[in-house]
Amino acid sequence: MADGKPRFKAYEQPAGGWGAAAATAKILLEQSVVAKGSRALLAMNQPGGFKCPSCAFPDAECKKTLDFCENGAKALAFEATKFRVTREFFEKHTVSELMEQSDYWLEMQGRLTEPMRYDAGTDHYVPCDWDSAFALIGSHLRALESPHQAEFYTSGRTPNEAAFLYSIFVREFGTNNFPDCSNMCHEPTSRGLPPAIGVGKGTVILEDFAHAEAIFVMGHNSGTNAPRMMTALVEARKRGVPIVVVNPMPERAFIRFTEPQDIVQMATFGSTPIASEFVHIRIGGDLALLKGIMKVIFEREAQGEKIIDQDFIQQHTVGMDAVRDDALAQAWPEIVRVSGVSEEQIRRCAEIYIRSCATVICYGMGVTQHQQGSKLTQQVANLLFLKGNFGRPGAGISPIRGHSNVQGDRTVGIDEKPSQAYLDRVRDVFGFEPPRAHGHHTVESVAAMQDGTAKVFIGLGGNFVRAVPDTDRSYAAMRKLALTVAITTKLNRGHLVHGRDALILPVIARSEAIRTAAGEQFITIEDSMSNVTASRGVLPPASPDLLPEVEIVCRMARAALPGSKVPWESYIDDYDAIRDKIAEVYPALYSGFSEKIKSPNGFHLDVAPRRLVWLTPNGKANFLLFPGLDVNAPVSDPGMLRLATVRSHDQFNTTIYSFNDRYRGVRDSRMVLFMNVDDRIERGLEPNASITLETISSDGVERRVEGLTVLDYPMPRGSVAGYYPELNPLLPLEYHDKISGTPAAKSIPVRVVGS
Numbered sequence: 001m002a003d004g005k006p007r008f009k010a011y012e013q014p015a016g017g018w019g020a021a022a023a024t025a026k027i028l029l030e031q032s033v034v035a036k037g038s039r040a041l042l043a044m045n046q047p048g049g050f051k052c053p054s055c056a057f058p059d060a061e062c063k064k065t066l067d068f069c070e071n072g073a074k075a076l077a078f079e080a081t082k083f084r085v086t087r088e089f090f091e092k093h094t095v096s097e098l099m100e101q102s103d104y105w106l107e108m109q110g111r112l113t114e115p116m117r118y119d120a121g122t123d124h125y126v127p128c129d130w131d132s133a134f135a136l137i138g139s140h141l142r143a144l145e146s147p148h149q150a151e152f153y154t155s156g157r158t159p160n161e162a163a164f165l166y167s168i169f170v171r172e173f174g175t176n177n178f179p180d181c182s183n184m185c186h187e188p189t190s191r192g193l194p195p196a197i198g199v200g201k202g203t204v205i206l207e208d209f210a211h212a213e214a215i216f217v218m219g220h221n222s223g224t225n226a227p228r229m230m231t232a233l234v235e236a237r238k239r240g241v242p243i244v245v246v247n248p249m250p251e252r253a254f255i256r257f258t259e260p261q262d263i264v265q266m267a268t269f270g271s272t273p274i275a276s277e278f279v280h281i282r283i284g285g286d287l288a289l290l291k292g293i294m295k296v297i298f299e300r301e302a303q304g305e306k307i308i309d310q311d312f313i314q315q316h317t318v319g320m321d322a323v324r325d326d327a328l329a330q331a332w333p334e335i336v337r338v339s340g341v342s343e344e345q346i347r348r349c350a351e352i353y354i355r356s357c358a359t360v361i362c363y364g365m366g367v368t369q370h371q372q373g374s375k376l377t378q379q380v381a382n383l384l385f386l387k388g389n390f391g392r393p394g395a396g397i398s399p400i401r402g403h404s405n406v407q408g409d410r411t412v413g414i415d416e417k418p419s420q421a422y423l424d425r426v427r428d429v430f431g432f433e434p435p436r437a438h439g440h441h442t443v444e445s446v447a448a449m450q451d452g453t454a455k456v457f458i459g460l461g462g463n464f465v466r467a468v469p470d471t472d473r474s475y476a477a478m479r480k481l482a483l484t485v486a487i488t489t490k491l492n493r494g495h496l497v498h499g500r501d502a503l504i505l506p507v508i509a510r511s512e513a514i515r516t517a518a519g520e521q522f523i524t525i526e527d528s529m530s531n532v533t534a535s536r537g538v539l540p541p542a543s544p545d546l547l548p549e550v551e552i553v554c555r556m557a558r559a560a561l562p563g564s565k566v567p568w569e570s571y572i573d574d575y576d577a578i579r580d581k582i583a584e585v586y587p588a589l590y591s592g593f594s595e596k597i598k599s600p601n602g603f604h605l606d607v608a609p610r611r612l613v614w615l616t617p618n619g620k621a622n623f624l625l626f627p628g629l630d631v632n633a634p635v636s637d638p639g640m641l642r643l644a645t646v647r648s649h650d651q652f653n654t655t656i657y658s659f660n661d662r663y664r665g666v667r668d669s670r671m672v673l674f675m676n677v678d679d680r681i682e683r684g685l686e687p688n689a690s691i692t693l694e695t696i697s698s699d700g701v702e703r704r705v706e707g708l709t710v711l712d713y714p715m716p717r718g719s720v721a722g723y724y725p726e727l728n729p730l731l732p733l734e735y736h737d738k739i740s741g742t743p744a745a746k747s748i749p750v751r752v753v754g755s
C-alpha cells in the first residue's frame, strides 16, 4: 500500500479486458460502495443520468451497452465512497499532523461533510456555519484595496452553470484574475489554434473516428486517461485503419487492448493491437517529426506527385510557402537526432498520412506541456491543412481535453484574457461595466502570491497548490495569503497549505442529486468534442450540509457585492434561469439552450472550421511558421535528461488512488524514474538505484527530489519520466510556454546528482 521500494514486472497482458473488470470490482469493494456504486454506474453516461466525472471524452450516442471504463468507475467509487471526513476527524488531527500524511492517505479519508474554518490558535479546522463562511469571504473581499488582489481559480469538474455565474461574479467584483486548471493543460490549444484555425477547440466529433482513414495519437495515454477513446480506436483498427502512436513510453493500451464491452473478445481472452506504427519519440521530438513528415510531402510533391490538396490550399489558406521552405531546409540527420526517430519510420508515417483521404490527429499533454506548446499545436494544424483535413467527415484536429468540463468552463467565461466583444455582451446583459484589463493565469497568480500582491485565493474545485509548479515556492506563496477558500468534495493538500484565514466549503458532487426549492435541478457540461449534455446525479448527497456549487457562487457574490446589479438569489433554485442568461451572453452558441438541452443526447456547439469558416482576422486558415526543430530551449549540460511528469493508471491528477501503475508494471511506489538502461549504465548506477534528481536552471534556486528508484524502462535515450505531482518540486514556475502560460511539465531539464 504505502510508498516503499517499488516492485517492477512488465505487464504482458492486453490493457482493458479482465484486468480492468477485476480492478473495477476491487475498487467498488474497497470503497464499500458495491451496491450503491453499481447502481450509480448504471446511470453514468446514460440519458437522464449523470456525466462521468473523470475525463472529457464524449460518450457514444444511443448506446446499447454500459459505456463506462475502469477509471471512470474509480472516479465514481472514490466520489461515492462510504468514508467521511467529519468535525471529529478535524478535532483529532492538527493541520500540521495532516501535512505529514501522503496525498493517498488524505484522499482515502473520504468525503468532506460540513464547512470548516481554520483556527490558528489550535492549528485545527473547526466547524463554521455557511452564513459565517460567506460573511468571512465577503469581509475579506470587500476589505481589499483593489479587486486585482484576489485570485479566482476554477478546476474543470465545475459545471457550466456554476462556472458561468462565477465568471459574472468575479467580473462584477472587478477583475479578470481567472487562473484555471486549463492554464496547466490545454491552454496551448486555446491560444495556439485560434490564429491558425479561428477557434481554440478541436474540430472532430466522435463520428469522425468511424470515417477516418488514418488516426494519429500524439502525446496522449488514452488507455489510462481517456479510456472510452479506446472503443473508437479499437473499432478503427478492426476496420483496418492505420493508427500512428507517437509517445516516448510504449503505453500498454496502444500495444494490445481488450475491449471490456466486447463479449466475444472477453470470453476468448482475445485482444486488438492498436498502434500500427509506434513512434518511439524522444521527449520534445514532435516538432522534428512533424517537420520530417511535411518535408517528405513537399519533396514528393516537388517531384510531381499530387499529394497536396491544392484546392483547399488555394481557397482556404495563407502562408504555405514559408512553411514549405522551412520544412525543406531541415536536414535529415538533425530531424532524426532531435526526434529520435529513423528517417525510414518518418517516411512510413508520411506514407500513411499521404494515403489517407481523411486523417484525425489527436493529442494530449505530451504535445501541450512544452516551452513552445502553443506553436507546436499550430504545426499539427499545418500538417492537416496540407491534405485539406478540415470540413470533411473523418478528418480534423482533436485535442483530448482533461477534466470533464474544462472546455465548458472556458466557453462560458472562465478566461483571464476575455475579448472586448464578450465583455460588451456581459455589460449589456447584466448592466455593470466589467474590467477590461487582462487578469492572471495560473503561473501569474502564483507570482502575485509570491510578491505579496495577491491576498485572497478562492478555488472553485481542484487542488491548486499541488497542481502548480515549484512546490516549495508555491507552498510558501500560498501561506502568505490573508484568506484561502477551497470549494471541494474531498480532503486534499490545498486545505493544508493555506492562508491566515482558511475555509473548506464542501460541495454536492457530480453523481449526487441537486434538490432546490424549485425541485430537482440538473447541470450541464461540454465535452472535448463540443457536445453539451445534461447531467443529473442519482445518489443522495454525501452529507446534508453540502451545498451545490451554484448556490455557493451566488452566496459568495451576494456577500462580496451587497449592491450587486445581478439577482443572485433567483439563480440559486432555478438553473434554467442561469441557462437563459448563458444564451443571452452567447447567442451564437447557446440560443435556445433550455430547450435544446432537453434532447437526451444534448446538442453540439458550432465549431466554425467544421463548416470551413475561419474566424481568424484574415478570414483564412493560416499556416504558421515555427523555425527550428526544438520545442524547448537547448541546455548545455552533458548529463542532462529531459523529464516528463506523467499520470499513473491509478490517479486522477493530484488524487492518488493507489501506489501501483498496472500497465507500466510498477507496484507499491510512485517515487520512481523510468530510464533507458544505457542512460543508467552511463551514469554508473546499479539497477534500481536510489537517486536524487536536480533541475538544471540558471535562476539560482536549488530544486531537488530525493529517494527516486531508477527503473530500467524502454525510454528513448536522454528521456526520463516520473509521476506528477510528486515531481512538481522540480518544475520551475518560470519554465512555461510564454504564449499560453502553460508549465512545460513534459520537458524539465534535470540531472542525477546523487545515489
Ligand SMILES: Nc1nc2c(c(=O)[nH]1)N[C@H]1C(S)=C(S)[C@@H](COP(=O)(O)OP(=O)(O)OC[C@H]3O[C@@H](n4cnc5c(=O)[nH]c(N)nc54)[C@H](O)[C@@H]3O)O[C@H]1N2
Residues within 6 Å of the ligand: 054, 055, 056, 071, 185, 218, 219, 220, 221, 222, 224, 225, 226, 246, 247, 248, 249, 251, 281, 282, 283, 284, 285, 286, 363, 364, 365, 366, 367, 401, 402, 403, 644, 645, 646, 647, 648, 649, 651, 652, 653, 654, 721, 746
Ligand atoms: N484516469 C485519469 N484520467 C484522466 C486524468 C487522470 O489523472 N487520470 N487526468 C485528466 C486530465 S486533467 C488530463 S489533461 C488528461 C491527461 O491525459 P494525457 O494527455 O494522457 O496526460 P499524461 O499522463 O500527463 O501524459 C501524456 C502522455 O504524453 C507522453 N509524453 C511525454 N512527453 C512527450 C513528448 O515530448 N512527446 C510525445 N509525443 N509524448 C510525450 C507520456 O509518455 C504520456 O503517455 O487526462 C484526463 N483524464
Ligand SMILES: Nc1nc2c(c(=O)[nH]1)N[C@H]1C(S)=C(S)[C@@H](COP(=O)(O)OP(=O)(O)OC[C@H]3O[C@@H](n4cnc5c(=O)[nH]c(N)nc54)[C@H](O)[C@@H]3O)O[C@H]1N2
Residues within 6 Å of the ligand: 155, 156, 157, 158, 181, 182, 184, 185, 186, 365, 369, 402, 403, 460, 461, 462, 463, 464, 467, 468, 469, 487, 488, 489, 490, 491, 492, 507, 508, 509, 510, 549, 645, 646, 647, 652, 653, 654, 655, 724, 725, 727, 728, 731, 745
Ligand atoms: N508536473 C505536472 N503538473 C501538472 C500536470 C502534469 O501533467 N504534470 N497536469 C496539469 C493538468 S493537465 C491539470 S488539469 C491540473 C489539475 O489541477 P486541479 O484540477 O486543480 O486538480 P485535481 O487533482 O483534478 O483536483 C482534485 C480535487 O478537486 C476536488 N473535486 C473533485 N470533484 C469536484 C467537484 O465536483 N466539484 C468541486 N468543487 N470540487 C471537486 C476534490 O476535492 C479533489 O481533491 O494539474 C496540472 N499540473
Ligand SMILES: [Mo]
Residues within 6 Å of the ligand: 181, 184, 185, 186, 401, 402, 403
Ligand atoms: Mo488537465
